[in-house]
Amino acid sequence: MSDILREGHRPASEAPLQSDPVLNDPVLARVAGPGSPFEIGLRNGIRQFVSAPPDLNLMIESARRFGNRTCVVDFSSDGEERRLDYDQFFAWRDQLVPLLHVRRGDRVAIAMRNRAEWLVAFLAVMKAGGVAVLVNSRGSGPELLAMLEDVDPAVVLADTDRADAVRDAGYKGRVLDLTKPLPEDELTRRAAEPAADAGVADPEDPCAILFTSGTTGRVKGAILSHRNVITGLMSTQMSGMVVLTNMAAQMGTTVEALIGQMPQQASLLVYPLFHVSGLGAGFLSPFVSGGKVVIMRRWDADEAARLIAAEQISMFSAVPTMLWDILHRARTDGASLVSLRNIGSGGQALPVNLVEEVHALCPHAQIGTGYGMTECSGAIAQAVGPDFMRRPAAAGRVLPMVEVRIEGPEGQILAPGEAGEIVVRGAQVMKGYWNRPEETAAVLTGDGWLRTGDVGFVDEDGYVFIVDRKKDMVISGGENIYCAEVERVLGELPGLTECAAFGLPDERLGERLVAVVIAAGNDGIDEAGVIEWVAGRLARYKAPTRVAFATTTLPRNALGKVDKIALRKLWPQLSGEQ
CATH class of the missing domain: 3.40.50.980 (Rossmann fold)
Incomplete structure (x- = not known):
C-alpha cells in the first residue's frame, strides 16, 4: 500500500460513512472502515476515498x-531484453x-x-x-x-x-x-x-484523455480527472485487499503475514496501453504496488507462454481469445502455467467452457472477470475467486465505489432482476467528452449519472448481467469495433449502394465482424476487395472477417433502419456458412 495513502488527505468536506449499505459486508467494513487507508466517505453525496492523494503524480x-526492485521487463524491436528497476x-x-x-x-x-x-x-x-x-x-x-x-x-x-x-x-x-x-x-x-x-x-483537474467511439462512429476523447483515475486505481487495490483478507482468514493467518510470504507480483501486460484496462490494471496498478510489469508489444501466444514461465508471471488478465490460446499451448505443448495466481478477463463475457478449462488447468489460481468502460476510469463491476464462481455468467458484482441503477424506457428505476439501461454514478465517472458538449449532455445527467448504453440487470446480490447493447458495437478479441464507423467507410466504396456491418458469435474471438453489401452496377467488387478497402482506411482489426453480397434491398424496420436481427438470420443463406 502506498505511503502517500497512509499520510491522509481528507478534505473537510468529505465526511466518513456511518451506516452506508455498501459496508454491510464485514470484511469490506474492516478494509474500508474508519482509519483504514481505504476509508470511504461522502462528498457531495458521492462516495470517495477520504485519504486519497489529490494528484496522480x-x-x-x-x-x-x-528502489532496486525490478520494475519493467521489455524487449526491443530486435528482441533484445531490457530490464529496469x-x-x-x-x-x-x-x-x-x-x-x-x-x-x-x-x-x-x-x-x-x-x-x-x-x-x-x-x-x-x-x-x-x-x-x-x-x-x-x-x-x-x-x-x-x-x-x-x-x-x-x-x-x-x-x-x-x-x-x-x-x-x-x-x-x-x-x-x-x-x-x-x-x-x-x-x-x-x-x-x-x-x-x-x-x-x-486539484483532484478535479484533467489527468488523461482516452478516446472512445459512439454509435455515430466519431471518436470522442473522454476526460478523466485525477480523482477519476485515482479512485479507479484504489478501487482495484481495495478489491485485492478484500480477497487477501478472506484468504488470510481461511489460512488462519494475518494479511500482513500473507503478503510477507508472497513473491513480487509479476504481470504480463497484453492490453494496449491506450485502453483504460491497459493503463490502469495493466500498468499503473502493479506499478504503484511494487510489481513487475512484463510488456508484450503485440499478442503472440507462444511468446506469452514463454514469458509466463520465464518471468514467473503471477497475474494474467486478457480477453477470452488470448486465454484460449494460452490454454491450448498448455494442453498441446506442455506450457507451464504453475506461476499464475490471478487470471482475469474483461471486454466480453467469459464462456462457461472457458471458465471450466481455466479451472481445470489452473486450480490454484483465482479466476475473475469485470465490467467497465473508459468513461468510468475502469471497472464498474468485478468478481474474483469464490465471488466469481457463484455467478460465472455475470459480468461481476457492483464495486463499492460505484452506484448502479437500471432504468426503463421512460427513465423509471427498475427493480432487481428487471432489464434496462445500466446507469452509473461515482467518483470514477468522467468529466465529459473533449469538445463535445452535446454528446456529453446526452450521456451525463446534471447530478452525475452516466448512461452506459448497455442493457442489463442487477440481481439481489449485486451481480451485473449484460443482456444487450444499445450501442451498435461489436467486441472482437477484446477490441471495440463500432459498426457505424465501418459502414461509413464501406459507404465510400464506389459501386456500393447499401451496406450493413454486425457481429456474429465466435468461440475464439467472442464476436466477429461481418458485412452485407449490395454492389449494384460494379461487377468488379469482390469480398477480398471490400475487406481491403476497410483495412486500408481504418485499423486492420476493424475490417470485416467476411463479406456477403445481397441482390435485393436490405431488410428494414418500421423506422426505415436496416434490420440487423433479420440480417443475422439471413447470414447463412447470404454467405453460404452453416
Missing part, C-alpha cells in the same frame, strides 16, 4: 521506495520531464505501441503537470491525425512508426520520437536549467 512518486525507471522519467516543455494543463499525446518508452512518457507527463492524451496506436495515419487535431497537443510523444504515420498524414505539430536517443546537447542544457515544479493538481 503523488501516488506515482510513492513507488520510488521500491524502479530507480532506473524514475531516473529515465526525470530525464525526460524537462524535454517536454509543458506547463500544468497542457495536453501531451502519446502515440506508441506497448513499450517501456510509453510508460516513461506517461509518468513524465504526470510529473510535468500535463494531461496525457492516449491515442490508438493501432489506428491508421488519418485516424491518428483526426485525434491529434481534435485535442491540439503541445507535443506528441511517439515511436518511429507512429511519428512517420502522423507526419505522412499531414500533422504539423511538435513530435518527439522517444525510441531514438535523446539529444545530448538538449539533455545537458535542460539539466542545467531544471523544469519548474508543476505543483500539486
Whole structure:
C-alpha cells in the first residue's frame, strides 16, 4: 500500500460513512472502515476515498521506495531484453520531464505501441503537470491525425512508426520520437536549467484523455480527472485487499503475514496501453504496488507462454481469445502455467467452457472477470475467486465505489432482476467528452449519472448481467469495433449502394465482424476487395472477417433502419456458412 495513502488527505468536506449499505459486508467494513487507508466517505453525496492523494503524480512518486526492485521487463524491436528497476525507471522519467516543455494543463499525446518508452512518457507527463492524451496506436495515419487535431497537443510523444504515420498524414505539430536517443546537447542544457515544479493538481483537474467511439462512429476523447483515475486505481487495490483478507482468514493467518510470504507480483501486460484496462490494471496498478510489469508489444501466444514461465508471471488478465490460446499451448505443448495466481478477463463475457478449462488447468489460481468502460476510469463491476464462481455468467458484482441503477424506457428505476439501461454514478465517472458538449449532455445527467448504453440487470446480490447493447458495437478479441464507423467507410466504396456491418458469435474471438453489401452496377467488387478497402482506411482489426453480397434491398424496420436481427438470420443463406 502506498505511503502517500497512509499520510491522509481528507478534505473537510468529505465526511466518513456511518451506516452506508455498501459496508454491510464485514470484511469490506474492516478494509474500508474508519482509519483504514481505504476509508470511504461522502462528498457531495458521492462516495470517495477520504485519504486519497489529490494528484496522480503523488501516488506515482510513492513507488520510488521500491528502489532496486525490478520494475519493467521489455524487449526491443530486435528482441533484445531490457530490464529496469524502479530507480532506473524514475531516473529515465526525470530525464525526460524537462524535454517536454509543458506547463500544468497542457495536453501531451502519446502515440506508441506497448513499450517501456510509453510508460516513461506517461509518468513524465504526470510529473510535468500535463494531461496525457492516449491515442490508438493501432489506428491508421488519418485516424491518428483526426485525434491529434481534435485535442491540439503541445507535443506528441511517439515511436518511429507512429511519428512517420502522423507526419505522412499531414500533422504539423511538435513530435518527439522517444525510441531514438535523446539529444545530448538538449539533455545537458535542460539539466542545467531544471523544469519548474508543476505543483500539486486539484483532484478535479484533467489527468488523461482516452478516446472512445459512439454509435455515430466519431471518436470522442473522454476526460478523466485525477480523482477519476485515482479512485479507479484504489478501487482495484481495495478489491485485492478484500480477497487477501478472506484468504488470510481461511489460512488462519494475518494479511500482513500473507503478503510477507508472497513473491513480487509479476504481470504480463497484453492490453494496449491506450485502453483504460491497459493503463490502469495493466500498468499503473502493479506499478504503484511494487510489481513487475512484463510488456508484450503485440499478442503472440507462444511468446506469452514463454514469458509466463520465464518471468514467473503471477497475474494474467486478457480477453477470452488470448486465454484460449494460452490454454491450448498448455494442453498441446506442455506450457507451464504453475506461476499464475490471478487470471482475469474483461471486454466480453467469459464462456462457461472457458471458465471450466481455466479451472481445470489452473486450480490454484483465482479466476475473475469485470465490467467497465473508459468513461468510468475502469471497472464498474468485478468478481474474483469464490465471488466469481457463484455467478460465472455475470459480468461481476457492483464495486463499492460505484452506484448502479437500471432504468426503463421512460427513465423509471427498475427493480432487481428487471432489464434496462445500466446507469452509473461515482467518483470514477468522467468529466465529459473533449469538445463535445452535446454528446456529453446526452450521456451525463446534471447530478452525475452516466448512461452506459448497455442493457442489463442487477440481481439481489449485486451481480451485473449484460443482456444487450444499445450501442451498435461489436467486441472482437477484446477490441471495440463500432459498426457505424465501418459502414461509413464501406459507404465510400464506389459501386456500393447499401451496406450493413454486425457481429456474429465466435468461440475464439467472442464476436466477429461481418458485412452485407449490395454492389449494384460494379461487377468488379469482390469480398477480398471490400475487406481491403476497410483495412486500408481504418485499423486492420476493424475490417470485416467476411463479406456477403445481397441482390435485393436490405431488410428494414418500421423506422426505415436496416434490420440487423433479420440480417443475422439471413447470414447463412447470404454467405453460404452453416
